[in-house]
Amino acid sequence: MENGGGYGSTRFSFSVIVVLFVFVVAALLPFIFVSFFSMKKICFRKLEINRKPQTIGDFLSMLSVHLFRQRNIIQTVNEVSQKLSFEDIHNDYDFVQFSEQLKAMEKPPYIVFYDSSNLDIFLNHICNLEFIPGALPRLVAVSFDTSSHMILQEKYPKIPSVVIDLDPIKDTLPEAYENRRYIIYQLVLLTRTRICASLALRGISFWAMQQDSLWIENFDSMQLEDRYPDEYMLFDTVGNEQLPEYSRMHGWICGSTFFIRGNPTTHQFFMQLDSFMRMHQSPDSSIMTYLCGHRNYRCHRLPRWIISSSDYFRGTRENTPVMIQVDSDQKDETKMELFQRANFIFRHENGTCDRRAVHKLRDAVRLAFPEKLKLLGQNTYAESIYKRLHYLYKHIFNVDRYNNKVFLTVHYTLI
Numbered sequence: 508m509e510n511g512g513g514y515g516s517t518r519f520s521f522s523v524i525v526v527l528f529v530f531v532v533a534a535l536l537p538f539i540f541v542s543f544f545s546m547k548k549i550c551f552r553k554l555e556i557n558r559k560p561q562t563i564g565d566f567l568s569m570l571s572v573h574l575f576r577q578r579n580i581i582q583t584v585n586e587v588s589q590k591l592s593f594e595d596i597h598n599d600y601d602f603v604q605f606s607e608q609l610k611a612m613e614k615p616p617y618i619v620f621y622d623s624s625n626l627d628i629f630l631n632h633i634c635n636l637e638f639i640p641g642a643l644p645r646l647v648a649v650s651f652d653t654s655s656h657m658i659l660q661e662k663y664p665k666i667p668s669v670v671i672d673l674d675p676i677k678d679t680l681p682e683a684y685e686n687r688r689y690i691i692y693q694l695v696l697l698t699r700t701r702i703c704a705s706l707a708l709r710g711i712s713f714w715a716m717q718q719d720s721l722w723i724e725n726f727d728s729m730q731l732e733d734r735y736p737d738e739y740m741l742f743d744t745v746g747n748e749q750l751p752e753y754s755r756m757h758g759w760i761c762g763s764t765f766f767i768r769g770n771p772t773t774h775q776f777f778m779q780l781d782s783f784m785r786m787h788q789s790p791d792s793s794i795m796t797y798l799c800g801h802r803n804y805r806c807h808r809l810p811r812w813i814i815s816s817s818d819y820f821r822g823t824r825e826n827t828p829v830m831i832q833v834d835s836d837q838k839d840e841t842k843m844e845l846f847q848r849a850n851f852i853f854r855h856e857n858g859t860c861d862r863r864a865v866h867k868l869r870d871a872v873r874l875a876f877p878e879k880l881k882l883l884g885q886n887t888y889a890e891s892i893y894k895r896l897h898y899l900y901k902h903i904f905n906v907d908r909y910n911n912k913v914f915l916t917v918h919y920t921l922i
């Protein structure tokens with residue numbers, strides 16, 4: 508301070524102007540963010556139709572109702588999830604036995620999580636795997652209700668399986684409870700997170716998989732977990748290279764298929780995911796994307812030619828990925844009906860598996876959902892100057908450059 512007050516009083520320093528500019532821009536950034544709440548991910552089921560406000564008054568009252576609903580959901584998810592804590596699962600006798608079984612397996616197991624609502628799709632999936640050498644011996648199952656568990660055990664006694672019963676918890680929520688379906692959806696994903704955390708703590712490496720995934724080629728023979736020995740986690744992503752609108756969703760995790768190397772770091776990853784899910788209204792996949800921003804977690808995204816989400820069907824089909832997860836976006840159609848429409852049925856009525864249907868799967872994938880492809884031509888995605896400026900700012904100031912925080916808000920319109 509030798510110069511006293513003589514320095515800044517007479518002339519403006521250039522650096523002062525720069526600093527002021529930075530502060531002003533930083534202050535404005537949150538307002539710019541608000542306009543991007545509308546970015547949505549296609550991978551998720553839309554549970555409710557979006558309501559549009561008419562006036563500012565409408566908008567404000569909707570916002571307050573929305574915030575109240577959101578707080579209620581977060582609170583309820585937190586409350587119901589306490590009825591089956593991480594410790595409850597980790598120390599459950601049957602689950603400990605199941606974990607021991609997995610530990611003894613030669614290769615990391617493929618874990619499918621299911622319940623009565625998707626048992627038909629799961630049985631269909633097993634028929635897909637039956638004709639893929641090496642796949643079925645690695646398949647294990649976690650059920651969220653007893654009845655589906657019994658049916659699977661009866662039909663496939665060799666598949667290691669365990670039940671983590673969520674029915675008693677679901678029963679505590681009345682049918683008419685607001686956003687009940689969404690809360691249960693979150694509860695199921697939270698339970699899956701705790702199961703992953705428990706297995707990681709026991710040092711068990713595994714693949715989490717979904718029954719609505721199609722195996723077009725032998726995913727098993729790719730030995731991906733050996734191909735990336737230094738990575739702790741491998742994830743699938745959403746999007747499609749053919750559509751420019753996905754370029755801003757670069758690296759967004761889909762979360763239907765992922766590999767976890769069981770160690771203390773991945774255990775911590777899932778414990779963080781657990782607490783995050785109880786404090787925010789975000790899908791687990793967007794939280795995983797966010798957490799993966801930390802490089803010590805060693806997350807790796809698998810290319811889409813290996814695993815694609817449903818976004819694959821929006822593009823042309825010259826190349827088929829090794830695996831595709833199929834989401835349904837229509838409410839008036841069951842998943843089974845959707846699979847029927849697309850010729851993805853591998854199981855006869857009498858319970859035997861249809862080898863021909865699996866062999867013809869590549870063709871079925873090429874022809875499936877032509878209506879999605881038709882949209883490709885009409886879809887001229889162009890970014891406004893405003894939007895590009897917004898991203899330029901984000902890039903310069905290194906604020907959520909990859910939209911990982913925007914992704915956290917992707918479910919806000921569902922409730």
Ligand SMILES: *[C@@H]1O[C@H](CO)[C@@H](O)[C@H](O)[C@H]1NC(C)=O
Nearest residue numbers: 854855856857858859860861
């Ligand atoms: C099951 O149904 C399929 C197709 O209808 C038929 O080809 C097959 O022989 C049947 N298998 C048994 C064991 O009945």
